[in-house]
Every structure is written in C-alpha cells, then in structure tokens.
Amino acid sequence: MLFRTSQLERSRLRARDGRIGKIETFLFDEEQWVLRYIVAKHGFAFLGKRVLISPMSVTGALRDGEAITVGLTRKQVKNAPSADLAQPVSRQKEAELLRYYRVPVYWGGAGLWGGALTPVEAGSLASAPGPDEQYLPETDAQTDAQTDAESHLRSTREVTGYRLRAPEEEVGSVTDFLIEDTTWAVRYLRVETRAEIGGGSLFISPHWVREISWGERTILIDTPLEQLRNVPATAAEGRLSREEEEHLHELFGKARYWK
Numbered sequence: 001m002l003f004r005t006s007q008l009e010r011s012r013l014r015a016r017d018g019r020i021g022k023i024e025t026f027l028f029d030e031e032q033w034v035l036r037y038i039v040a041k042h043g044f045a046f047l048g049k050r051v052l053i054s055p056m057s058v059t060g061a062l063r064d065g066e067a068i069t070v071g072l073t074r075k076q077v078k079n080a081p082s083a084d085l086a087q088p089v090s091r092q093k094e095a096e097l098l099r100y101y102r103v104p105v106y107w108g109g110a111g112l113w114g115g116a117l118t119p120v121e122a123g124s125l126a127s128a129p130g131p132d133e134q135y136l137p138e139t140d141a142q143t144d145a146q147t148d149a150e151s152h153l154r155s156t157r158e159v160t161g162y163r164l165r166a167p168e169e170e171v172g173s174v175t176d177f178l179i180e181d182t183t184w185a186v187r188y189l190r191v192e193t194r195a196e197i198g199g200g201s202l203f204i205s206p207h208w209v210r211e212i213s214w215g216e217r218t219i220l221i222d223t224p225l226e227q228l229r230n231v232p233a234t235a236a237e238g239r240l241s242r243e244e245e246e247h248l249h250e251l252f253g254k255a256r257y258w259k
Contacts, residue, residue: 088151
C-alpha cells in the first residue's frame with residue numbers, strides 16, 4: 001500500500017511506554033530512494049531535541065493519521081544522539097546511531113535494507129538495547145562498515161518544491177512523496193503541474209528521471225510534454241490504485257516494481 005509522507009508527518013510517534021513526540025520529516029538516501037530515518041521532535045519532556053529513528057524500529061503498520069509505534073522506550077530515545085539537520089549526516093554518524101539502536105546498517109547488501117527487502121526482515125527488533133543502556137561511541141575496530149564518509153541523505157521537506165522539467169519546458173513542482181508501507185521505498189514523486197500543461201497531479205518514479213540538480217533544485221526527465229499530457233488524473237486525495245500504477249508504468253515503458 002502507498003502512503004503520502006505529508007500524511008505521515010501529521011502522525012504522532014509512540015514508544016513502548018508512551019508518547020515520544022511528533023514526526024517532522026523523513027530522511028531518504030538519494031541512491032536507492034528509500035526512507036532511512038524518521039526525524040522526530042520530542043514533546044515538552046524533551047523540549048528542543050530532534051532525533052533520528054530507523055524504520056527498522058517501527059513495530060506497527062502505517063495507517064492514515066494514526067500514531068507510528070516503535071519498539072523502543074522513551075528513555076532510549078531520550079538518550080539517543082541529537083540530530084543536527086543543518087549538517088550532513090555522514091556514514092560514520094549513521095553507523096554510530098544504528099549501533100546505539102542495535103539495528104544493522106542498511107548499506108552493503110543486495111536488498112533495500114542490507115541483505116533484506118524490508119526493515120522488518122532486517123531483524124532489528126530482536127536486538128534492541130535495554131531501557132537503561134547508554135550510548136557508547138564506536139571504536140576504530142568497529143568502523144569497518146564506514147568506508148564511505150560522504151552523506152547520501154536528503155530530507156523530504158527539502159526536496160518538496162523542486163521543479164520538474166521536461167525537454168521542452170518546466171512541468172511543475174514536487175509537492176509530496178508516495179512511499180510503500182512494507183519497504184519504505186519512495187515509489188513516486190507527486191508533482192502539481194502548471195495550468196499550461198493541464199494542471200492536476202502527476203506521479204513520477206524517482207528512478208525514471210534523467211538527472212537531479214540538488215543545487216538548482218531541479219529534476220530533469222526525458223519524457224516529452226505530449227506524453228505527459230496522456231498521464232491520467234488521479235483521485236483528489238492523491239492515492240494511486242494498482243490499476244493506475246499499471247497504466248503509469250505502461251505509459252513510461254517501465255518494469256513493474258511489484259513484480
């Protein structure tokens with residue numbers, strides 16, 4: 001099932017022993033386009049602190065407007081390293097964070113989540129740290145998975161507003177992301193098209209784009225405008241049925257991700 005990140009950003013975040021706070025945004029990796037972290041801001045009990053929580057810690061299914069539950073305690077989240085979104089999150093920082101939560105790194109394997117396809121399959125919950133366990137920095141002997149220090153994470157809030165350009169002209173701007181509830185993969189960018197193009201919502205897979213200019217906040221596609229005008233309109237709430245997905249993949253000549 002597909003969910004809009006704008007829906008999930010309205011959700012509360014709950015630990016095993018009570019409410020943690022509010023979801024602010026998500027971080028995805030720009031290589032595989034999978035949501036890697038929930039960016040949460042604590043409530044009054046932890047005023048001003050933001051933390052990153054991996055979907056590998058999520059225990060409940062995603063549902064519209066409902067709280068997202070994680071298999072962690074409030075104390076574990078309170079003691080987690082703070083998240084500074086003004087600075088890039090390096091692979092070393094990620095490895096330290098994932099070690100704190102005792103979940104595996106998601107890179108280096110054949111699946112979307114290391115050697116697994118979904119965060120649940122990654123088997124993270126069985127090794128969650130105890131409620132009284134404190135964060136410990138990694139030693140040099142534990143950094144063998146950290147060979148790439150470059151950050152590959154982007155915020156969904158940051159990419160909202162990026163302009164989509166076809167070969168002829170600008171088409172519209174990104175307003176939302178559709179993610180798959182099982183894999184947490186970004187399956188589509190929702191683009192509100194200009195009135196001259198026909199208006200309405202257009203859904204484009206991030207894997208169908210030719211190039212993304214992060215500096216210029218522009219997404220380039222090779223699809224001609226005439227072909228884009230043939231893409232059917234969707235329901236007002238922005239959902240896509242499997243039939244509509246089939247039609248989209250047929251129009252763009254792409255293989256179905258669910259097969």
